[in-house]
Amino acid sequence: MSYQVLARKWRPRSFREMVGQTHVLKALINALDSQRLHHAYLFTGTRGVGKTTIARIIAKCLNCETGITSTPCGECSVCREIDEGRFVDLIEIDAASRTKVEDTRELLDNVQYAPSRGRFKVYLIDEVHMLSSHSFNALLKTLEEPPPYVKFILATTDPQKLPATILSRCLQFSLKNMTPERVVEHLSHVLSVENVPFEDDALWLLGRAADGSMRDAMSLTDQAIAFGEGKVLAADVRAMLGTLDHGQVFDLLHALIQGDAKALLEAVRHLAEQGPDWNGVLSEILNVFHRVAIAQALPEGVDNGHGDRDRVLALAQAMPAEDVQFYYQMGLIGRRDLPLAPDPRGGFEMVLLRMLAFRPADTADAPSQPLKPVGISQATVDSAQAVATAAALTPVATPVPEPVAAPEPQVAPP
Missing domain, CATH: 1.20.272.10 (Zinc Finger, Delta Prime; domain 3)
Structure with missing residues (x-):
């Protein structure tokens, strides 16, 4: 059996396994429990925070053989097929590679057909902001009033590029970045279960390097395990990432x-x-x-x-x-x-x-520790005193009076 990377092996398969995103999960769980289901959802957030994972869990919740529930069984054929990525009524579309309006029209032509296996046909459109303007226009009417057995789930890392007409037709959920504390907590749990020795400092390095993405954190952990020959040590992680101690x-x-x-x-x-x-x-x-x-x-x-x-x-x-x-x-x-x-x-x-x-020296709050001498000459002479000393040592020349011209003799008139 081939090795499965940690990011895929530990992908959550139910809402209770999700790390973080409580504000999103609470709304979805309550909507599923009360059967208040919207026809279009939009998940936004940076890479690796759970957009596609939540979409797949929603597909399981809607099509589980036990009924529409927020806690799918995970054991029926539908749940297993969704986990394995081969459920026929979960159509995952990469919008980055299908940007043309012809691709969108082909998708919409199939919307009219009822689901083959499940209760709902779920369209998961990833990186939806990559669609062209004509594709968005073709999608508008169907996105607003789809058949009752169709659900649209859109995911994007750049919601600013979506037209307002698309945003107004969806329930929008913004997923937050993962904090280093949450990433370290999850990595500690994963490595403990996997029986991989680790150092806490190494996990903090990985948590900061992940930059808010749990998937990046898991991928970096895989790399660190390989780099450290089965161990996750701070020195190895620092050398691997090239980060500063x-x-x-x-x-x-x-x-x-x-x-x-x-x-x-x-x-x-x-x-x-x-x-x-x-x-x-x-x-x-x-x-x-x-x-x-x-x-x-x-x-x-x-x-x-x-x-x-x-x-x-x-x-x-x-x-x-x-x-x-x-x-x-x-x-x-x-x-x-x-x-x-x-x-x-x-x-x-x-x-x-x-x-x-440049440290304050004339105030009461000046640093108590003076500068230590380093063996070089220091210009510590006060400038005013130096000027006065130089003036005192300079000889003063005695001014010489200018000669006064003798008055011209007065000649008496005849």
Whole structure:
């Protein structure tokens, strides 16, 4: 038997197996239990959040041999055929490859025929925004008043491209992106059942890399298992994804808070060995400052999406709120100017050195930790005092009076 990837093996087959999307499932379950069925549904959301999965579950709920229910049995011939993708009355159409109006007319010509096996004939049109304007116009009338045994389920990742006439004929449900916490929780359950050893830090890396898509998270987990020879370890996942070690970002920030330029540049040197995207590193630093500011205003409001909540709270206690805002603003300006730097690494280092150099020194809230000497001469002489000293050492020339012309003799008149 061939290997089945995790994304397909763990595809939900009922509403109770779905992860997230509670706001959508509640409406669908109540509608099925009360037999208040609409003729057209539209599911929107990014890739891998459950649009096609929910559509197939609805097809099972409508055609299960036990009757119309929100909890299909999953054991009858109809449920098994839908799970295996061979149910004759579930017509899945890829709109991206059938954009012409002739394809839509061929589909509509078959709508008039009654279902062969099931109670309803379900048309699942995926990526429906790819249809041409003529195809949408051909679909309008049938979508508004289909035969009683026909249900339309439309799915799209770009609802802005759909005409308002299509939107007004459908019940629209917007599926949310998966949060890293929910992805990590599900991956932990899956790997435990699959008997695959894993590290929590590795799951957090996968959860963030999935970018809201559960299918992407499962695919990346498959790749991580193969990369780690049957184990999901943080070091392997980091090497596989080419992502930055989040601990190195905190090393940079600790050196910055301590005013230790030598440790700061040493941390940058370690980062350079990995060939990182310096703009991305600066973005990570800004993200940490943002979460530190939240922790200072509302500690319980800090999320654990990166698995580093304790470290963020520790930074929030170690830094004055003014410094956090100052560093954040300077990082934003540095990120804006980073493309103008002759060298990306040099531009990144200048941003950090600027944060070290421009620190308040005449206020009560100045950083308590002074800059550490790094073995180079420092211009610490006050400019006004230097000007006064230079003026005192400069010899002053005595002014020479200008000669006064003698008055002309007066000649008496004869």
